[in-house]
Amino acid sequence: MPPDPMPRTEIMExxxxxxxxxxxxxxxxxxxxxxxxxxxxxxxxxYAIALVKLHEYGQMW
Amino acid sequence: xxxxxxxxxxxxxxxLAPSLGATAGDWFTLLKPRVLTLVVFTGAIxxxxxxxxxxxxxxxxxxxCITVAAGAAGAINMWYDRDIDAIMRRTAARPIPAGRIxxxxxxxxxxxxxxxxxxxxxxxxxxxxxxxxAISIAFYVFIYTVWLKRLTPQNIVIGGAAGAFPPVIGWAxxxxxxxxxxxxxxxxxxxxxxxxxxxLSLYATGDYERAxxxxxPVVKGARHTRVCIMVYTLLLLPVTLAPYMLGLAGTFYGAxxxxxxxxxIYYSWRVLADAQDxxxxxxTQNKPARLAFRYSILYLFLLFxxxxxxxxx
Numbered sequence: 001m002p003p004d005p006m007p008r009t010e011i012m013e014x015x016x017x018x019x020x021x022x023x024x025x026x027x028x029x030x031x032x033x034x035x036x037x038x039x040x041x042x043x044x045x046x047y048a049i050a051l052v053k054l055h056e057y058g059q060m061w
Numbered sequence: 062x063x064x065x066x067x068x069x070x071x072x073x074x075x076x077l078a079p080s081l082g083a084t085a086g087d088w089f090t091l092l093k094p095r096v097l098t099l100v101v102f103t104g105a106i107x108x109x110x111x112x113x114x115x116x117x118x119x120x121x122x123x124x125x126c127i128t129v130a131a132g133a134a135g136a137i138n139m140w141y142d143r144d145i146d147a148i149m150r151r152t153a154a155r156p157i158p159a160g161r162i163x164x165x166x167x168x169x170x171x172x173x174x175x176x177x178x179x180x181x182x183x184x185x186x187x188x189x190x191x192x193x194x195a196i197s198i199a200f201y202v203f204i205y206t207v208w209l210k211r212l213t214p215q216n217i218v219i220g221g222a223a224g225a226f227p228p229v230i231g232w233a234x235x236x237x238x239x240x241x242x243x244x245x246x247x248x249x250x251x252x253x254x255x256x257x258x259x260x261l262s263l264y265a266t267g268d269y270e271r272a273x274x275x276x277x278p279v280v281k282g283a284r285h286t287r288v289c290i291m292v293y294t295l296l297l298l299p300v301t302l303a304p305y306m307l308g309l310a311g312t313f314y315g316a317x318x319x320x321x322x323x324x325x326i327y328y329s330w331r332v333l334a335d336a337q338d339x340x341x342x343x344x345t346q347n348k349p350a351r352l353a354f355r356y357s358i359l360y361l362f363l364l365f366x367x368x369x370x371x372x373x374x
Contacts, residue, residue, distance in 0.1 A: 016081075020081060023081050024081045024082055027081060027082045027083065028082060030085045031082075031083065031085055031088070033085075034088070042177070045122065045125075045181065046181070046184070048118065049118075049119070049122060049181070049184055049185045052116055052118050052119060053185075056116050056119075060184070
């Protein structure tokens with residue numbers, strides 16, 4: 001295989017300082033909360049679309 | 062397929078720097094939020110001027126789908142262009158070339174959002190809107206990003222059509238069909254895109270040259286680009302007047318199109334008449350091109366705003 005033209009970033013946890021470890025945890029927590037919010041919003045969106053279409057047109061399709 | 066920049070080896074130092082992972086904001090950046098403003102606006106105008114009633118919640122959902130789809134296409138574009146983004150000063154700090162998001166992660170993010178946006182559009186509105194949305198994503202990714210961008214200096218002329226879809230999708234979401242007026246709105250954005258991007262590329266030539274992207278000023282020179290900007294701006298005027306001429310829009314829109322188009326021609330003329338050296342390079346740090354680029358954004362907002370106002374008056 002040809003070498004990847006984009007060198008990968010190595011995340012070497014063993015080299016992290018406590019401050020870097022805390023920052024990594026903070027970022028991961030932020031991403032997880034965002035994903036949770038996005039999934040919740042998506043479920044609500046589909047539910048609301050179903051309600052509106054059933055109310056407005058009497059059918060989903 | 063011609064991919065000259067894929068062999069590039071000069072990576073910025075930021076790529077090799079250790080990463081603590083992406084923030085939520087980095088994922089948001091993948092969607093190219095600054096570009097989305099125009100997409101949302103033109104998509105909403107398509108919905109507003111359509112002669113059909115769509116439940117407001119479903120209309121908002123349709124606009125959301127158009128926005129997410131455009132963002133998804135932008136994320137896939139950032140995945141594909143990660144090599145040239147790393148070379149260009151303007152884009153080197155993007156999450157993928159900077160190493161904060163993995164290429165695979167960026168691609169998966171874009172593909173998942175693209176699929177979801179089309180599916181939600183289908184259940185919220187109709188298959189015409191969903192199909193047009195899917196075509197717009199495919200056009201941006203395959204026709205513009207993968208095929209044309211690195212192949213021809215005319216990349217933006219044909220590829221720019223991808224950005225012209227939102228008003229058509231908005232119209233289709235409300236009516237379930239595509240008629241002459243949304244096609245004319247498509248044509249307006251289609252003819253607006255080249256002078257808009259070429260004005261930008263006049264003062265970002267160095268970046269594109271380094272990355273091997275054959276933008277018009279890189280391949281044909283600044284002087285030729287100035288002429289092309291003028292030609293496309295002149296072509297744009299009759300296209301914008303067509304809805305009025307054909308009786309699809311009223312006098313308010315016609316007068317606005319004439320006034321705004323006249324101003325656009327004035328700004329393009331200033332680009333053409335800019336003080337230049339023997340090779341056509343600006344001696345004024347491309348001040349007229351910067352002005353023309355800024356005005357082109359305002360122009361499209363005002364023109365589409367006038368179209369909606371005309372319908373509501």
